[in-house]
Amino acid sequence: MKHVVITGATSGIGEQLARDYARQGWQVTACGRNQDKLSAMANDHASLTPLAFDATDSEQTYQALGRLSVVPDLIILNAGTCEYIDQGRIDVPLFKRVFDINVFGVLNCIEALQAGFSDATHLAIVGSSASYMPLPRAEAYGASKAAISYIANTLSADLAQQGVTVSLVSPGFVETPLTDKNDFAMPMRVSVKQASAAIQSGLAKGKTEVHFPRKFTFILKFLALLPMSWQIALARRMTRN
Numbered sequence: 448m449k450h451v452v453i454t455g456a457t458s459g460i461g462e463q464l465a466r467d468y469a470r471q472g473w474q475v476t477a478c479g480r481n482q483d484k485l486s487a488m489a490n491d492h493a494s495l496t497p498l499a500f501d502a503t504d505s506e507q508t509y510q511a512l513g514r515l516s517v518v519p520d521l522i523i524l525n526a527g528t529c530e531y532i533d534q535g536r537i538d539v540p541l542f543k544r545v546f547d548i549n550v551f552g553v554l555n556c557i558e559a560l561q562a563g564f565s566d567a568t569h570l571a572i573v574g575s576s577a578s579y580m581p582l583p584r585a586e587a588y589g590a591s592k593a594a595i596s597y598i599a600n601t602l603s604a605d606l607a608q609q610g611v612t613v614s615l616v617s618p619g620f621v622e623t624p625l626t627d628k629n630d631f632a633m634p635m636r637v638s639v640k641q642a643s644a645a646i647q648s649g650l651a652k653g654k655t656e657v658h659f660p661r662k663f664t665f666i667l668k669f670l671a672l673l674p675m676s677w678q679i680a681l682a683r684r685m686t687r688n
């Protein structure tokens with residue numbers, strides 16, 4: 448039986464992935480802080496094992512992931528958060544909160560698991576298409592996802608010698624509690640079911656980058672090719688709207 452470890456499995460994209468993989472017969476280690484939610488999910492799926500820890504706490508993460516008896520075939524590091532800044536005002540505690548989980552949470556998990564990496568390991572890291580270009584109010588979130596995107600792509604090169612496959616997952620807007628609180632238009636927002644299907648399909652093909660919905664992500668990728676002054680002008684326009 449194949450084994451997947453999924454962080455951020457108590458909500459949104461991670462929960463859907465955990466339930467989908469469990470339904471398909473995978474052994475799933477579902478991670479998050481919300482123990483009640485994890486227990487409820489374990490009641491729903493016999494092959495799902497809950498693992499509660501705060502990924503921003505390196506000691507807790509090390510202890511929790513170190514308890515895994517088998518080396519997972521697939522590791523999906525998905526736990527994350529999003530906070531926006533207001534009118535370009537830098538708020539350092541906000542930046543620290545966002546980087547703590549989006550960047551250091553991911554690194555804590557990798558550090559805890561890397562001793563068990565083999566040529567059968569597939570590591571998937573969830574970034575965001577928000578990192579492709581400057582977007583209004585996304586200084587902290589976009590920068591954290593740009594950092595994670597760089598780390599994933601570089602690890603992809605560095606771990607290739609060990610035979611480890613690394614995939615960067617870059618979603619557009621997905622309907623989850625994270626985006627439900629947004630007060631702006633979210634073009635081409637997809638359901639968690641669609642997101643989970645796109646991620647599973649991309650990972651099954653061993654893709655280096657899994658991005659979706661493709662119409663949206665290709666538009667962003669194209670805009671990211673424009674001169675930076677044009678990209679900034681676009682972001683200013685979005686801010687006014």
Ligand SMILES: NC(=O)c1ccc[n+]([C@@H]2O[C@H](COP(=O)([O-])OP(=O)(O)OC[C@H]3O[C@@H](n4cnc5c(N)ncnc54)[C@H](OP(=O)(O)O)[C@@H]3O)[C@@H](O)[C@H]2O)c1
Nearest residue numbers: 455457458459460479480481502526527575620621623625
């Ligand atoms: N939704 C979108 O449109 C979208 C777009 C691009 C990228 N993404 C990325 O996709 C990932 C999942 O997002 P989502 O929309 O599904 O968000 P979500 O519904 O808010 O779920 C976030 C998950 O992260 C976990 N988490 C947060 N802080 C944690 C911590 N300190 N330790 C352990 N787990 C923690 C939460 O679990 P607990 O509260 O139980 O700890 C929860 O399961 C994130 O990395 C996000 O940046 C989302």
